[in-house]
Amino acid sequence: MFNLKRNKNPKSSVNNDMLSKQRRYDSLVRALHADLFRYAYWLCGDKHIAEDITQETFLRAWKSLESLKDDKAAKAWLITILRRENARRFERKQFDYSDVEQSELEDNQSLSSDDKLEQHFIRRQISRLEVEYREPLILQVIGGFSGEEIADILELNRNTVMTRLFRARNQLKELLDNTQTRGRSNG
Structure with a gap:
């Protein structure tokens, strides 16, 4: 029993x-x-x-x-x-990659066409960054991770991550400024 x-x-x-x-x-x-x-x-x-x-x-x-x-x-x-x-x-x-336009994410359906265009533009500019700068930036912006968490995920030193984030933001700002300057001079 x-x-x-x-x-x-x-x-x-x-x-x-x-x-x-x-x-x-x-x-x-x-x-x-x-x-x-x-x-x-x-x-x-x-x-x-x-x-x-x-x-x-x-x-x-x-x-x-x-x-x-x-x-x-x-x-x-x-x-x-x-x-x-x-x-x-x-x-x-x-994989054989080419420069194909990215399709919209489903959660963008409620955005206006101007907002979608702006998001697409920013996404394209971010994709132009080198991977070593793009990945920490995406983890911070999309993932909401801190510098310490990004360092753990990417298996990097925290200072390296912070430097890459700084450079990524500066490069992105340059890309956005250059594009807006060209847009004004063409228009």
Whole structure:
């Protein structure tokens, strides 16, 4: 009789553990899916690839959810997984890139056409930055990460990240100023 009770408890415990893991995972997906997709889109510039990368990120997160000790670090943890997943696609296949216009993100549907045009323009200017400057800037602006968090994600020194952010903002400002100056002289 003692053995029967002993066998029921582990089964019940396993079910509770699985339910707890599923709830934790579901809350991560609900809370961070949009941010991860937005970042993936910035990385690859293609909505369908961004969806695939985001899905693969959450699949990997499910498999190693027990390694996430602090839920406050979940966003940075998932961004790191996403960056690695993005890098894996280049290991698997070489893509032929061309200068194709980026499609609009779904959450831009409520914007006016002027706002969409301005966003598209800024997005194009950011995409002209070198990756070493663009990536920290996107993590800060889109991801909302601090310099320290960006340093952890990119595995860089915090001072290096802060320098890159400073240079990225200055380069972006130059690009925007030069474009506006050319626009005025042409108009």
